[in-house]
Amino acid sequence: MSELAPSQIESIVAACRTNAAEASAALGRAIDGEYSIEVGQAVPLESLTPGTSWAVSGLAVVLVVGNQAALFVIPGSSGIVPSWCASPDPTGTSKLTTLAQELGMLLLPEDLMPDDFKAAQIKNLWGGIQRGRPAEGAIAVPIALKGEGKSADCLLVWPLKASTQIVGANPAASETSEATAASPHSASPENAANAATTATTATAAPDRSASANPQGTHKAAVAAGTEAGRAETEARRAESSAAPRSIGGKPAQRRRPTRIEDLPAYTRSLLKIRVPVIVTLAEKRQPLKRIIELGPGAIIQFDKSCEETLDLQVGDHRIAVGEAVKVGDKFGLRITSMALPEERFEPLRPAQPGR
Template identity: 40%
Template sequence: MSELTPEIAADVIAASQAGAEEAAGALSRALDREFTMEVGEATTLDLAAPPEGFGGPGLAVVMTFAGEGAVAVLAESTGLTPDWAPEPDPTGESKLATLAQELSMLLVPETLMADDFQAAWVTDAGEALARGGVADSAAAVPITLKSGDDQGVLWLVWPCGSPGEVLAPAANAEEAPAEEDDAPPQPTPTQPAASGGDPKPRIFDFSQLPPYSKSLLKVRLPVKVTLASKRQSVEEVMALCPGSILSFDKQCDAPIDISIGDQPIAQGETVKVGERFGVKISQMILPAESFKALRSDKAG
C-alpha cells in the first residue's frame, strides 16, 4: 500500500486525471450544477502565503488513510459552492457524505483505500488545515472546476497529520466555557416548520452526546447488501458447478436490500463508483414497532 506522502504527487495526478470525468459527475450531483474539471501540476502549499482564493470559508472534504489525511478544499469565493452548504439539511448532508466517499476513491491512487471520509463547511480553510496538522511542505494539486461561465480551483492537499481536527469547530476565545452540569447534555433536535407546513426531520448534534454515548458511535458493524436470495435443497446445492446459473424471482431493477447484521435498514440501487461497485440509498426502512396489549382484569 502506498503511503500518503508528497512523493506520490505524480501518482495522485495520474489518478485524478483518470477519474476526472467521474469526479466531475460526483461534484455535479452533490453541488447542484454541472462541472468539468482539469487537473493541474503539483506544487508545495505555504499556509503563510496561500494561493489566491484559497483562504476564507469554503467546503472541505477530508479523506483519512490509516491515520493520514488528504483534504480537498473549494473556497466560497469561487462562487461554485451551493447556498445550502454552510447549513445543509438532511438531503444536503447525504450529498456531502456521498461526495466525500466518491472523491476518496477518484482522486487518489487505487493503492490507497480510505477508512474515513467526511465533507463539511469550514469558516477558514487555512485555519482548518493548520488545525489538521498540514505542514508547509505539504503537496497541493490544483483542480480547475468549470461550470458554465464560472470557474474556480478545488485544492487537493496532503498529508494531513490530524485529519480529524480539520472539521472541528474553531476555538472562540470570546465564548465562555460551558458550565458543568450533573446531567449529561442532551442532543438538540431542530424546530418544526411553521404552522401549516410539514415538520422538519429531527437532526441531532452528535458532538453534544455524553462521552459514554459517543463511544458507541465508534462500534464497527457489518453492512450487508443483498442483491437477491433463494432457498434450494441440498441436492440442488451439491449439483452447482462452474457455469451453473442461479435464477431468482427478483426483477433486475428491483431495489437492493441493505442490512446491518440481520436487520434491514434501507433499500437502494447499484451504482458504479470509479471502478468499484456501490449502492445509492433510495429509502430508509424504519424499525418494526412492537406493541404489547394492556389488559386489566375485572373483578368478578
C-alpha cells in the same frame, strides 16, 4: 497500505485525471448541478500565497489515510457551494459524507484508500490548510471546477499531519474535557445520586450498596481499574452532567439530544463499534438436492429483475435500498431510500373492573 507522501505526485495526479468524470458526477449529485473537472500541474504548497482564492469560506473535504490526510477545498466565493452546507440537515449531512467517501476513492489511488473522511464548510479554507499542519514538501494540485455558469479554483493538498484540526476540534479532546467537567469532584451530590440511581437501574444485578453510597462506589470502580469500572464511571459522569435540575420546585425537562455531539460520552463510544454491512443481490430457496448438484458452470436463476433495487442490511435488519454503481474500479451502492421500521399493532384491551 502506503502512506501519503509528497513523492506520490504522479500516482495521485493520474488518479485525479483518470477519474475526473466520475468525480464531477459525484460533486454534481452532492451540490446539485452538472460540472466538469480539469486537473492542473502539481506544485509545492509553499509556492502558493493565500490571496483571495482560498482565504475565504468554502467546502473542505478531509481524506484521512493512516496518520496523515489529503484535503480537497472548494472556495465558497465561486457560488458553487450551496448555502445549506453551512448548516446541513440530516439529508445534507448524508450528502456531504457520501461526497467525501466518493472523492476519497476517486482522487486518490487504490493503495491510498482513506480510513476516514469528512466534508464540512469552514470559514477560512487557507486557515484550514494551516491548521492541518502541512508536512515538509507538501504538494498542491490545482483543480478547476466548472459548470452551471460558474467556476472555482479548487485545491487538493497533501500530506497534512493534523487531520482532526482542519474542520474542528479534536473529538478525543472534546470527550476528555467533557469527562473532566463531569468528574465527581465537581458534580453536585444531587446529580451524583441521580446518576448512581440511573446506573443501578440499568444494571442486570443491581448493587444496593451502590444506591446507598454512590460516590463511594464510584471511587471504588475507578480504583479497581477494570473495564467494567471505567465504563460505569463514564456512564455515571455523563448521566451526572445531563441530569435535570429542579427549577422553582418543578423538575426540569431533560433536553433531547438532536446531534451526535450532544450525546453522552459513553453513548458516543458505542458508535465506534464495527458491524457487518451486507448488500443482498437476490435470494431464493432451493432443495438440498439441487444444492448438492451445483458445480462449476452451474447457473442459478433468480426471480428478481436486474433493474430492481438492492437491499442494504445491518445486523439482519433491512435499513435501506439502493442501486449498484461503479466507483472507480470498485462496486458500490447508491442509497435511494431508507427503509421504515415495520409497524406492529397490538389490540387495546379495556380496563377490567377492580384492577
